[in-house]
Amino acid sequence: MSDGDLTAILLTLRLASLTTVILLVLCTPLAWWLARTASRWKAPIGAVVALPLVLPPTVLGFYLLVTLGPQGPVGQITQSLGLGVLPFSFAGLVVASVLYSLPFVVQPLQQAFAAIGNGPLEAAATLRASPLDTFVHVVLPLARPGFITAAILGFAHTVGEFGVVLMIGGNIPNKTRVISVQIYDHVEAMDYAAAHWLSGGLVLFSFLVLLALYALNPAARGNYRG
Amino acid sequence: MAEIRARFRKQFGTFRLDVDLRLPTQGVSVLFGRSGSGKTTLLRCMAGLEQSADGYFVIDNEVWQDGRYSLPTHQRSLGYVFQDARLFPHLDVAANLDFGRRRAGSEGQRIDRAAIIDLLGIEHLLTRLPDRLSGGEQQRVAIARALLTGPRLLLMDEPLAALDHARKQEILPYLDRLHEQLAIPIVYVSHAPEEVARLADHLVLLENGRVSAQGLAAETMARLDLPLRFGEEAGVVFDATVLARDAEWHLARVAFAGGELWVRDTGAAVGRHVRLRVLARDVSIALSETDSSILNSLPAVVDDHAADDHPALVIVRLRVGGMPLLARLTRRSAAALHLRKQQQVWIQIKAVALIG
Numbered sequence: 129m130s131d132g133d134l135t136a137i138l139l140t141l142r143l144a145s146l147t148t149v150i151l152l153v154l155c156t157p158l159a160w161w162l163a164r165t166a167s168r169w170k171a172p173i174g175a176v177v178a179l180p181l182v183l184p185p186t187v188l189g190f191y192l193l194v195t196l197g198p199q200g201p202v203g204q205i206t207q208s209l210g211l212g213v214l215p216f217s218f219a220g221l222v223v224a225s226v227l228y229s230l231p232f233v234v235q236p237l238q239q240a241f242a243a244i245g246n247g248p249l250e251a252a253a254t255l256r257a258s259p260l261d262t263f264v265h266v267v268l269p270l271a272r273p274g275f276i277t278a279a280i281l282g283f284a285h286t287v288g289e290f291g292v293v294l295m296i297g298g299n300i301p302n303k304t305r306v307i308s309v310q311i312y313d314h315v316e317a318m319d320y321a322a323a324h325w326l327s328g329g330l331v332l333f334s335f336l337v338l339l340a341l342y343a344l345n346p347a348a349r350g351n352y353r354g
Numbered sequence: 355m356a357e358i359r360a361r362f363r364k365q366f367g368t369f370r371l372d373v374d375l376r377l378p379t380q381g382v383s384v385l386f387g388r389s390g391s392g393k394t395t396l397l398r399c400m401a402g403l404e405q406s407a408d409g410y411f412v413i414d415n416e417v418w419q420d421g422r423y424s425l426p427t428h429q430r431s432l433g434y435v436f437q438d439a440r441l442f443p444h445l446d447v448a449a450n451l452d453f454g455r456r457r458a459g460s461e462g463q464r465i466d467r468a469a470i471i472d473l474l475g476i477e478h479l480l481t482r483l484p485d486r487l488s489g490g491e492q493q494r495v496a497i498a499r500a501l502l503t504g505p506r507l508l509l510m511d512e513p514l515a516a517l518d519h520a521r522k523q524e525i526l527p528y529l530d531r532l533h534e535q536l537a538i539p540i541v542y543v544s545h546a547p548e549e550v551a552r553l554a555d556h557l558v559l560l561e562n563g564r565v566s567a568q569g570l571a572a573e574t575m576a577r578l579d580l581p582l583r584f585g586e587e588a589g590v591v592f593d594a595t596v597l598a599r600d601a602e603w604h605l606a607r608v609a610f611a612g613g614e615l616w617v618r619d620t621g622a623a624v625g626r627h628v629r630l631r632v633l634a635r636d637v638s639i640a641l642s643e644t645d646s647s648i649l650n651s652l653p654a655v656v657d658d659h660a661a662d663d664h665p666a667l668v669i670v671r672l673r674v675g676g677m678p679l680l681a682r683l684t685r686r687s688a689a690a691l692h693l694r695k696q697q698q699v700w701i702q703i704k705a706v707a708l709i710g
Contacts, residue, residue, distance in 0.1 A: 256503060
């Protein structure tokens with residue numbers, strides 16, 4: 129395994145971990161709202177959240193490139209804040225990964241929250257627990273299988289992305305060159321042996337992740353889309 | 355004046371709840387009605403689990419709701435027992451019991467935890483998870499959990515409805531003990547006449563979201579003008595005291611406001627207060643005291659009568675001493691006896707149930 133491979137693997141793990149943490153923080157309130165609300169905005173927002181499931185990653189990457197780029201609305205803001213532009217940087221990759229893996233974290237959480245129902249919440253209220261107290265001490269423990277599923281899926285899906293990375297991150301060693309891009313490079317250079325090592329490793333990794341998911345968390349089986 | 359005042363109006367599609375109640379702050383008030391009569395909705399309004407736009411709820415001068423102002427449920431000093439026990443599945447029994455107790459602060463600390471655990475007989479369950487408990491055990495833990503917050507008001511929503519007959523018989527004695535030993539008022543929703551007879555001190559009949567009658571349980575159950583009766587279970591309840599126990603015949607002699615009766619000896623000690631239930635179908639009327647196999651024969655005065663559900667039957671209300679009693683007879687028998695108001699008759703009581 130070359131230094132380039134190792135760099136790509138470490139970068140991928142860093143990206144997937146950071147993305148998963150950000151997604152869990154972001155998606156917990158979003159999924160709670162989607163699971164509980166009767167608002168007419170539930171359907172459109174649910175649909176937007178699910179969009180990355182069906183869009184080709186290149187489409188998502190393209191729009192992100194336009195929006196985050198120097199001429200784009202978000203790009204203008206990041207520049208005026210002195211943050212520069214996000215495309216072709218690690219930060220840009222994190223933003224793109226968060227959007228790309230969003231449904232894989234929101235949906236298991238939303239299903240876990242919905243499955244809890246009103247019963248335990250009302251019981252907690254009659255036992256003097258405030259809504260926040262109830263969320264921390266009743267909802268979170270009861271939704272734990274959903275959190276495990278969401279974290280594993282979010283992490284694994286981020287590891288496996290390619291199209292978005294290529295569009296928004298490019299191919300910069302130690303900044304945006306993740307495993308999937310490294311494999312692409314090896315194949316383009318006709319270095320099939322190196323491509324085999326990384327590809328085989330990724331297959332094994334994905335298998336182990338799913339095995340862990342199904343073995344540790346039988347309730348999650350068939351509990352997600354994607 | 356210590357009382358519970360509850361006024362709620364709420365519209366649910368075509369259903370409309372519209373009640374204005376005063377309940378005593380002692381004993382058990384039973385909200386009785388068919389399913390769909392609004393009794394659970396009323397209880398949920400009292401707890402603040404359901405919002406009534408124009409509600410008013412006061413307990414002992416403490417305002418829980420007044421129009422738009424509504425104290426959130428978690429700030430109300432109440433205990434709520436749901437039909438399905440709703441124990442937290444991730445916590446063992448002890449942690450379930452302490453969930454509310456810890457959050458209730460000084461109110462919870464006032465309550466003797468060991469005494470409540472003993473009262474409900476759940477000592478041996480403390481380390482178990484809820485899914486390892488029977489339905490009856492879960493419900494007993496749920497009752498203990500509610501009581502351990504030291505509430506000023508205990509609300510119970512058909513706590514026996516989801517249980518089979520054997521589990522009901524298992525829990526009823528514990529409810530009797532609550533009734534006897536606790537000073538807090540209980541509002542108890544039920545559609546089972548047996549539970550009303552056994553537990554109610556105060557009875558509220560609900561029909562289509564409205565109160566059709568309310569008052570002391572013994573008097574309300576003996577009313578003839580109520581549109582909602584207990585059908586086959588029509589009858590009266592009253593309190594009595596055990597005078598003596600007859601070991602030879604396994605009988606007990608009890609005294610009530612209208613005289614004395616023989617009942618089956620259930621082991622209640624001499625001097626103990628017991629509650630008796632006499633069903634209308636077990637009372638017959640004779641013009642003179644006759645010899646028969648029936649132990650309990652008492653002089654009575656005909657008070658009034660009303661048509662029963664079936665056209666062949668009438669319900670007759672009699673007074674035994676000051677106590678009202680109901681008798682169900684065929685119209686033909688009533689005509690043969692020439693029953694009229696204020697007539698002196700003898701009643702024969704075929705069965706007296708001692709219910710706690």
